[in-house]
Amino acid sequence: MTPPVDCLNNIDELPITNDEKRSIYKQWARSENSGPYPDECRDLTCGAKTRAGTPCKQKAIYSNGRCKFHGGLSTGPRTAEGKAKSAANGFKKIP
Known part of the structure; x- marks a missing residue:
């Protein structure tokens, strides 16, 4: 069975x-002068x-292209040096 002629004419309009x-x-996010949000990406999902x-x-x-559940905020310092800096930043001397 061959597809209808209309389907063959719209082959360039297949969903991406x-x-x-x-x-x-x-590409849009990395460009300096990004302009308006691309219409092709309107229904982009996290994936x-x-x-x-x-x-x-x-x-x-x-x-970054991910949602709030999968894009992730920082998980905190991992190295001993990073943990020491973090501890120093949170330390307040009380008079």
């Missing part, structure tokens, strides 16, 4: 994949692998 959207988004093994469907993403 999430990976293609992500590459467009990264991180969840504990269930499925891709995350969150659409509210940070500049």
Whole structure:
């Protein structure tokens, strides 16, 4: 069975994949004069692998391309030097 003629005429208008959207988004985010948000990325999802093994469907993403659950804030200092600096910053001398 052959597809209808309308399908063949609209082959250039096929939806782009999430990976293609992500590459467009990264190019936009890295450019200095980025301009308006690309229309192709409007429905970009986080896409991180969840504990269930499925891709995350969150659409509210940070500049790194991930959502608030998978983009992650800092997990804190890892090295002994970093931990010492962190402890010194939080220390206040009480008179």
